[in-house]
Amino acid sequence: MFKKILVVEDFDVINSGIKIALDELKIKEVDFISYCDEAFLKIKNAFLKGEPYQLIISDLSFENDGTPQQLKSGEELIEKIRQEFPNLKIIVFSVEDKSYRIQYLYKNLKIQGYVWKNRNGLKELKKAINLAYTSKEFYISPDLKSVIHPKKAIEITDSDILLIEYLSKGLLQEAISKKLKEKGISPSSISAIEKRLKFLKEHFNANNPAHLVAITKDFGLI
Numbered sequence: 001m002f003k004k005i006l007v008v009e010d011f012d013v014i015n016s017g018i019k020i021a022l023d024e025l026k027i028k029e030v031d032f033i034s035y036c037d038e039a040f041l042k043i044k045n046a047f048l049k050g051e052p053y054q055l056i057i058s059d060l061s062f063e064n065d066g067t068p069q070q071l072k073s074g075e076e077l078i079e080k081i082r083q084e085f086p087n088l089k090i091i092v093f094s095v096e097d098k099s100y101r102i103q104y105l106y107k108n109l110k111i112q113g114y115v116w117k118n119r120n121g122l123k124e125l126k127k128a129i130n131l132a133y134t135s136k137e138f139y140i141s142p143d144l145k146s147v148i149h150p151k152k153a154i155e156i157t158d159s160d161i162l163l164i165e166y167l168s169k170g171l172l173q174e175a176i177s178k179k180l181k182e183k184g185i186s187p188s189s190i191s192a193i194e195k196r197l198k199f200l201k202e203h204f205n206a207n208n209p210a211h212l213v214a215i216t217k218d219f220g221l222i
Contacts, residue, residue: 002133003028004051006042008058008074009093010034014117018057018093021122025129036062036071040080047085055112055132056081057125060094060101075101078109086110091128093117097144100156100204104221106138113139156221159185160200163193165222168213173197 005027009015015032022030031053033039039058046052060074071077074092081088091113092105105111113128115121118141128139162185166176173193180188197209206212216222 001025001027002054002129004046004053005030005055005057006039006046006053007032008034008036008039008056008077010059010062014059014093017122018125021126022129025126034062035067035069036074036077037069039077040071043081043085043088052085052088054089055129056088056090057093057129058090060092060096075105075109078105078111082109089132091115091125091132091139093121093125098205102140102144106140111138114141114144115139116141116144118143156200156203160196161216161221163196164200164213164216167197167209168217168222 005022007015007018007022007030009018009032019030019032031042033042039056043053043056058074058077062069062073064072071080074094078090078092081090090109090111092111093115095117096102097116102114105114112132115125115128121141124139124141131137131139159180162180162183163176166179171179173190176193177188177190180186180193197212200206201208201212204212204215206215213222
């Protein structure tokens with residue numbers, strides 16, 4: 001079992017539950033940090049001392065209490081970790097259930113597990129930790145499995161990415177339709193583009209096309 005774990009979470013009540021779960025797994029050394037910047041420094045210092053963490057458990061959202069932070073979210077922390085410590089094992093423990101965010105963490109940032117904070121969250125967290133220690137298999141809470149299941153997940157296609165890229169360049173729907181037809185992409189009618197844009201905005205919870213572009217850029221899709 002893992003001997004040294006860092007938990008990045010800013011709510012004491014959640015930390016208390018996690019501590020109980022880790023005690024039950026007989027984890028010898030557990031540190032708790034409330035800020036992403038501080039967490040990354042702790043990870044780096046532990047590595048430099050030759051006493052690296054074996055697993056990071058991190059939330060995605062952190063309350064802004066006015067303390068200046070360069071890394072403002074768990075996702076930014078994970079991106080930073082992957083840049084310098086690509087093999088460090090990471091489990092996300094979050095209330096977030098947006099499919100595109102989970103897919104990005106799973107496919108792009110190669111996390112080892114995604115546990116949903118619900119009534120069974122702590123039980124599932126222990127399962128995720130055990131799986132991360134014993135195998136290379138990805139763990140995801142049962143209620144969220146459809147997010148990454150290849151037959152059930154809502155796929156963002158190459159044509160969707162192209163559509164958003166054209167939006168980011170300021171093209172109107174009529175011009176986008178023409179571009180898609182030139183590339184032999186179907187459907188490419190203005191009505192089909194309107195329908196797909198409506199779906200994408202709902203999927204990404206975007207208020208308008210500009211907001212959609214901003215969200216997809218944040219997640220590295222364009």
